[in-house]
Amino acid sequence: MTSGRVTRLDRGWSTVLLADGTTVRVRNIGEEVAVGDRVEIDAAGERIESVHERRSALTRRNSFEGSRAERQVIASNIDTVFIVHSLAAETNERRLERELVLAFDSGADPGLVLTKTDAVDAPRIAETRERLARIVLDVPVITVSARTGEGMDDLRALVGPGSTVAFIGASGVGKSTLVNALVGSEVQRTGEVREDDQRGRHTTVAAELVPLPGGAWLLDTPGLRAVTLWTSERGIERAFAEIFAVAENCRFRDCKHEDEPDCAVREAIGSGTLRPERLTSMRRLVAEEAGVEEELVHRERQSSRRGFRRPRR
Ligand SMILES: Nc1nc2c(ncn2[C@@H]2O[C@H](COP(=O)(O)OP(=O)(O)OP(=O)(O)O)[C@@H](O)[C@H]2O)c(=O)[nH]1
Ligand SMILES: [Mg+2]
Ligand SMILES: [Zn+2]
CATH class of the missing domain: 2.40.50.140 (Nucleic acid-binding proteins)
Structure with a gap:
């Protein structure tokens, strides 16, 4: 063998x-x-x-409207997941929240990489960093330009020898270009973005692992059209850590932050220390994962009735 x-x-x-x-x-x-x-x-x-047993796995729900929930492992045995967004495009904060949950759920450590600093001015970089820092909390944020090399040393510093790092993000944000810059040659094909909305053309079609000379591994992934979640381990708790911290002070342990008395989360929203859209996002993602969970339980019941084996998760 x-x-x-x-x-x-x-x-x-x-x-x-x-x-x-x-x-x-x-x-x-x-x-x-x-x-x-x-x-x-x-x-x-x-x-x-x-x-071999996976140390970590980037896992999403692979299904289109109406079809049943299937698990898709995008990549495994990753140490750091870099969530990549382009400074040259409108940053989608709701997408970033999903990507963070996906990254935390994988068991790897997330990092946020903002690309194409050469294409925007300094105030735009500062504004974007500040806005996104309120979402990613303690996750490291680095800004880079693969074109000028700016910030690339900061990125290299986060790629430990022998570690595996993955790049996830929408099409056109520059994942393959980053991989090429780190490798030092054109190992991955890259594609132009559309001028009007900066969207890419899904140039990378399959996840690919590229070994680096220092023993590290880089994983390029295709731009995910939809970041769909599988069932969570602890991803939501970590991606919305500020809400969970405040919720410690709710009177009831199982407070839903709806109309319970002495709800610290609603108080924090009222006083402006917590943004209401964060709670809305969290609820949406919790409901999405609960939906997958429910479907799995339902399916398991059906198959045990028919004497089938439990589907692997
Ligand atoms: N100005 C500028 N353009 C960049 C930079 N990095 C990437 N690009 C451009 O952005 C476009 C998309 O880059 P790719 O690396 O193909 O993007 P991707 O994220 O791999 O996209 P998919 O494979 O479709 O998911 C290309 O035209 C790149 O030349 C950068 O640092 N600065
Ligand atoms: Mg690519
Ligand atoms: Zn509460």
């Missing part, structure tokens, strides 16, 4: 990088495989025999 790490997936086939630096393409029969997985390949070198 040979051990290796999955660097990309194509319809049932995995590309696996082996310890000697060579890659092989093998079938993933029977095993659910994600980019970033550490795997064992069978003696014949034809298929993946087992997948």
Whole structure:
């Protein structure tokens, strides 16, 4: 048996990088495989025999309207997830909140990278940083330009030797360009953004793991059209930590912050120390994850009635 790490997936086939630096393409029969997985390949070198337990996994709900909830592991065994937003485009704060929950839920540490400093002026950078810092709280924020190299050393400093870092974000924000800048060559194809709204064209179509000379790994992902959540471990609590901190002082442990007496969260909103849209966002995300949870429980009941195995989560 040979051990290796999955660097990309194509319809049932995995590309696996082996310890000697060579890659092989093998079938993933029977095993659910994600980019970033550490795997064992069978003696014949034809298929993946087992997948090592994941230290962390970026997991989202993969489904379109009306279809049932399916789990999609975007990438695994990541140490740091960089959430990438472009300073040259309107920053979508609600999207950022979702990405943070996704990142925290993965078990990796998030960082926020604001790209394209060369395309905007200093006041715009300062204003955006300040506005987004109120959402990301203690998460480190760095501003970079892959074009001029500004801030790239700050980013490099967050990529520890031997660690795996992933870049997630909307199409066109500059994820692949960052990966290329860090690697020092054009390993990832990049694409122009539309002039009017700065949207990208989904140039990267599959997650891909790129090894760095220093032993670190970079994971480029396709721009996620929708950041859909799977069931949470602790992501929401961490992404909305300021609300949970205030809620410690609500009279009731299970306070919903609706019409209960002595609700510290409503008081904080009333006095202006907590922004109401944060509570609204949190509720929306809690409801979304509860929906997935409910569907899974429902499905489990149905399948146990039919004598099926419980779906893996
Ligand atoms: N001005 C400027 N443009 C940049 C910078 N980084 C990336 N771009 C441009 O932004 C566009 C999109 O970059 P990509 O790296 O392809 O974006 P992506 O996030 O990988 O997009 P998808 O693969 O579609 O998800 C390209 O035209 C890049 O040249 C930067 O630092 N400054
Ligand atoms: Mg890309
Ligand atoms: Zn309350």
